[in-house]
Amino acid sequence: MTVSGVGVSPGIGHGPVYVLTVSVPEPPEGATYQGEADQEKAKARAALERVAGELEARGVKAGGEAKDVLGAQALMARDPGLAIGVDALIERGTAAARAVYESFATYRELLVAAGGYLGQRVADLDDVRDRTIAVLTGQPLPGVPTVAAEPYVLVARDLAPADTVLLRKDVVAAFVTEEGGPTSHTAILARAMGVPAVVAARGATRLRPGVRVLVDGGAGTVTVEPSEQQVAEALRVSRIRERALDAAAGPGRTADGHPVPLLANIGGPGDVKAALDSGAEGVGLYRTEFLFLDRTGAPTREEQRDAYRAVLEAFPHGKVVVRTLDAGADKPLAFLPPPSQEPNPALGERGLRMFRAFPDVMAAQLQALSDAAEGISGRLQVMAPMVSTVEEAAWFAHECATMGIESSGVMIEVPAAALRSKDLAAVVDFFSIGTNDLAQYTFAADRQVGGLSALQDPWQPALLDLIAAAVGEHGVPCGVCGEAAADPALACVLVGMGVATLSMAAPALPAVRAGLAGHSLAQCRTAAAAARGQVTAVEARNAARAHLPGLAELGL
Template identity: 70%
Template sequence: MRGVGVSPGIGHGPAYVLSVSVPEPPAGATYTGEADDEKERVTAALGQVAGELEARGNRAGGEAKEILKAQALIVEDPGLVVGVKSLIDRGLAAPRAVYEAFAKYRDMLAGVGGYLGERVADLNDLRDRVIALLTGQALPGLPTDPVEPYVLIARDLAPADTALLHKDYVAAFVTEEGGPTSHTAILARSLGVPAVVACPGALNVPMGARVLVDGTSGEVRQEPTDSDVARAVSEASARKRALRETSGPGRTSDGFEVPLLANIGGPGELDAALAHGAEGIGLYRTEFLFLDKDHTPSAEEQERAYRTVLEAFPGGKVVVRTLDAGADKPLPFLPPLAAEPNPALGERGLRLFRRFPDVMRSQLSALAAAAEGTYAQLDVMAPMVATAEEARWFAEQCREAGLTSRGVMIEIPAAAIRAESLVTVVDFISIGTNDLAQYTFAADRTLAALGRLQDAWQPALLDLVARAATAASDNGKPCGACGESAADPVMACVLVGLGATTLSMSPSALPTVRAALAEHTLGECELAAQAARAATTPAHARAAARSCLLGLARLGL
């Protein structure tokens, strides 16, 4: 089987299949007794789940602590609590009220897709934990004292479970759903556990069957032979040796410099970026400063969060994406927007900024203030830009705020097709391959069933990337790539061959990409890019690129 490798390494062992789920409470289920008693039950259950999440995060530490703390806040969100109690007042039993109240939030995230769309699985888990408490059901558990490390297989894994995994017990894990930016994937990389997500048919693996997992290639093999395991382990060892021997700034073997940057959601993720040798930040997702607030974050609060990141990279580049919110991700401190039938295509990103310019000015001013006295290069870019007029407007707002490097994301096909007109009015562009694929192929990036259309190796997507990168190069402007596709060492070489001047990715992917670039010349990367674009399918494109990148074999890739 093959899925998406999201955490590199080789893991093998007996399969432990986690397939139990909490059933949906019956529609229209009512309660007997008093509404106040039912509300008390809900309040107690929500509080208990929130407490358990925080406790797990405290035990796990690191990224898990921050993620689970945020989830605990979701469980006790005032809006959610009011919604549940309102449904109880209408006669719904507590479990059904919880189910329907969570559905509102779930639909919002599913509608936007992308990084936040992949949080849907997290919400499902939070909902099920509360319902299980209310109905007296036991949540599925994991072996506490296994005879040998096992391969955990599940439909999806919630952060609350992933955070407690330990690589002494779990050799690897495989999920049928999820994506490269899901919390499951993020935590797997931070734990150092090989992982594959979006792997169709994984739940069909029999309990106890021997399984070999390659978290780099995404391959999952049942009942491998001893020689299969030995070969995979040998290749993984070769990769580790190559990674240890490669250090310093990102560059090709003939000296073409390609700064390797990290994607982060806030200062809490800086340690991982620094530990893996990031030369800067290529995508700072600032919306996480705003989404859980019932008021606009103060100028001081914003400035502090931005300055912490800038000070971590003196002399490096820090690319900040301005607030990416909208009707799909409502901000409690803004007037409610009209309901949108398709929020992923609605008023979000820059479009929302133009509706509420005070929020934009506040963020841009805080960024300018944070940059004063620091030595990092601050680049500020807007999401969801479709036209040159929008790019020009954003650049002017940045200029008025005192920001000197202004850019836009290329994540809408129209922006890629007419990139020439955009790069002439901004200082740089950055290609978000995740959303660009979603909009190019009309394929919701949260649906595993459409994963083939989300494949970064789709030749049509490579054509759009090449078009945007060429427009930037022709006008002497930098062009970054900040989608998760840059974490694939083969694709990283191709992106450089297409014209990307910086690459940004999850921190744990940086060493492998650094090693892959160091094995190849710029000319070889360009040949690989040409070969991939000439192919007709994603599989053929990847194979064609690999045939031009002979150094991958030396790395065990």
């Protein structure tokens, strides 16, 4: 028996299943309290602050991305709007625990309705709620074993970041969750820890506790009661892969020396160390929206300048490609409300469209970027998200030039931009293809809906055709910063199609470096042509791999 999901952190893990069940019950509806309202309010505020403090302390202890993730959760507990809602319910006689539950329910509905990145943060919100209710009612929170006789496979409906950061690779062999997606905090932390992980695995929590499973975090599969031979073969391939990755070093290039700079996708200065440790030659996607999330007002120009400069200083000999604020749709900001109610936010005012609607926010970010680059040897490149037309591209390039930014480009995420790349090339300095959104808009398939994952497969031939159209023969360098770049086979195909640089999550860099080093540019071109000649994603992948024999030899 095999349970399938979405692989979000590559690697092989096997061991007995430990099923995590959340058991903090919902406080009874209509629950009231004895005593004064002010005392009950103080009780609720103290519980929220205790939870916020504990989350921050865990984040500081864990460091890295965990610090940022748990810091964002602490902000949820300290949200002024939440406190106002809790106080109002208590004034009407509702007990503190029930008031907290109902106030969080309002926020939960908003996140679920938003979907996308924010929708995947529901688990974070639920965890803060449950921790607060547990404090108020004197219940222990269910946790995960931090010591075990052998590494176990942790299975859960979803997994809270606060629990994830306590785990170690020598204790947890793999994560499997029924919910979540590639951008959920569980996925982000699993990748940072280097632990194999599969999310969106329906039915996983029905696995019998203690049953042995084999998890493939690359393929997204969970094999129940594997044979000794299956485990041995998986581990053999994994060891070959690890040796290949350890041997891969230096700048990205093909076997015959064709250079392919390998860059990292980051969300801020806290991600720099992991990028450097993985051999990143620069940054191909700096997601600046993470500076703006969970705030009631925009970060100051000085705050932004310092965050950008820290990354530029870390790569004095490489380039840092910064994406300007990508707000709207699945990343709404409290201080940048959409101009109108949108029936379909993904097709509404987001990305550059939202940026243009708030010129003060735009001007502050571009000036902060220009200030950050002053006197720095690293090369700053600034690109706009969600560009559809030449007019939009030309406007953005002009605004960048006005602020003293020397290199401006655009994201290719909309089919119209890919199809008219030659026209766009006349007004900007570079392109970067966001394969996640490009697939979403090409196939009319929400990138966060697990049931449509087949249409999000970057091996879809139609998507490969659009990438080829974007690369074109216009002479403007074109990189890829979507998740497609993290697949060693697809990385070879992209290079064969003429893609100049590849950017990905830091842990994926060694595998891509090894895959490219094992093949010549001619092999990559042949593989690309073979893939584009197929009619299904599966056929495209198989056809490409048939011309990339080094991948199997490397265990990739």
